[in-house]
Amino acid sequence: MKVYRGSQAWLANRSQVFGRISPNASYMRLALRDMRMNKMLYLLIIPPLVYLFVFHYVPMYGVIISFQDFSFRKGYFGSDWVGLEHFQWLFENPSFRRAFFNTFKINLLRIVIGFPCPIILALLINEVRVTLFKRTVQTVSYLPFFISWVVLAGIFNDLLSRDFGAVNNVFAILGLPRIDFLQDPNVFPFTLVVTEIWRTVGWGSIFYLATIATISPTLYEAAEVDGANRLQKILYITLPALRPTMVILLLLSIGNVLRVGFDQVFNLYNPLVYETGDIIMTYIVRSFSEFPRFSRLAAAGFIQSLLGLIMLLVANEAVKRLQDGEGIY
């Protein structure tokens, strides 16, 4: 006896069960049957649905205020309609435009420089034959991923300071000029990229190491018999096996360009580097705490969500094309 008898199985022989009734009606009856047989499951799913509706779908509906002149007194339904006024204001505003383009610039820089790093790390770790050392490096390398940017900013503010920071002290010994990592607008984007790599490279390598673990050892053995050296084994066996993982992770990070980086930037930046460091989310949050104009900021958030959605859908579609119809989600 099959326990959770699903509608799909039932749809197959529904004519035998229910006779000739309209397809819609039969779906309702099948659903009711599922619910009767699994009452407890359907009762348990009610609170998550209420949660989903209240905390996710109500705010989604709330983006409507980007087209209104919202006031708490009048609410979502009574506030005056202003059309695209806020969007027009935003795109004519130099600060918002700057934040808009910085978001793309910083994240593309992050992808170009940061993408190969976890792959290289995974390949190196994979070459180590002493298990204890291997495990230790892995454990250490994942750790920074779990530390918040508030903490890391507290550390890096000290470590990267121009006159007293340990990094600049090393530079001075090597005869290099001292660099103002956190206050020079030309350097700041690179500071963001390098510190982010430091934080996430180990975690990123997990996915590649997991894929490497699935490669059949016979491939390597056969290559050895044919006289392949280490580099050749990496080039002709490991890297091709990693290709699908690389493609997915690359597209995913492109799809996420508009969504990441806020925690880091907001904790590391200062007015001196707004020019190159301010991104859409930091612009919104800063304006929110300085002078909250709800509708205008909701419009800025809507632009970010909408573009983020489009980029993610495009990335997902690209993955689908490359992998015979299997998207990321």
Added chain:
Amino acid sequence: MRILRWSPVDIAIVVGLAVFGLMTLYPFWYILVISFSTPEAYFASDYHLIPSSFTIEAYQYNLENPQLTRSLANSIFITAIGTTNSLIWTTITGYFLSKRGLAFVSVIFTLFLVTLFFDGGLVPKFILIRQLGLRNNLLSVILPFTINPFFLILTKNYFRTRNPEIEEAARVDGASAFTILFRIVVPTSKPILATIGLFYAVQYWNDWFWPMIYLSERELFPLALHLRNIVTQSTSFEHNTGGIGVTSPATIRASTIVLTIIPIVLAYPFVQRYFVHGILLGSSKE
């Protein structure tokens, strides 16, 4: 057994990875050393590689500071309640969604998936919390984060890799869905529950952003937000203002940072071994 022969390449790789590992650990070591330094020693050393002084003054100051102990208690409360609440509901929802073919499963899954793609944004969420009367209530930084769609997908996929026969046997013996879930499924799904449990706990413990938006009363601040206020207030000024004679802001900041990291560093090694297993099975698609 094959004898390991070390080529120069092997040695270069091991040395390279060792340097990488030390570079990863150095910032943490640096802040740990500073947190136990006297203010004079803080200004005297360039790298803080080796402690040149030892004092627990900064910790004493912090642990006697009512604002810090208050935030610590808030953080523990938020993390404990938040993680428990999240684990319960993510498990239940993930279990429901793992029942392929049952009516409404795919519809409900799509409803959760949509939240990954589109988000209402900061302002509508703030308005919601305000209208629910949850401002300056710790529930405002717990309830909205009950189910994280990413972790939900991992859980659902993990449950789908389970062998359904044990469940069927229990069901034949008359066990309810509730009993099956908490007596059979949960005890045998440790890797995924440990993994998402740690993720949730870290997420609640580290959160400073939503507390900053939803809470305005200082007594309600969690540790991460308290730390953020300290860090942003005193960035790079202590070198000019000195602070000779009293424990300098830098050492106090360092000890606050250490107190914020400690719980994560302590919990992490125990859960770490489940990561690969939990994530791999969770992210497999059939």
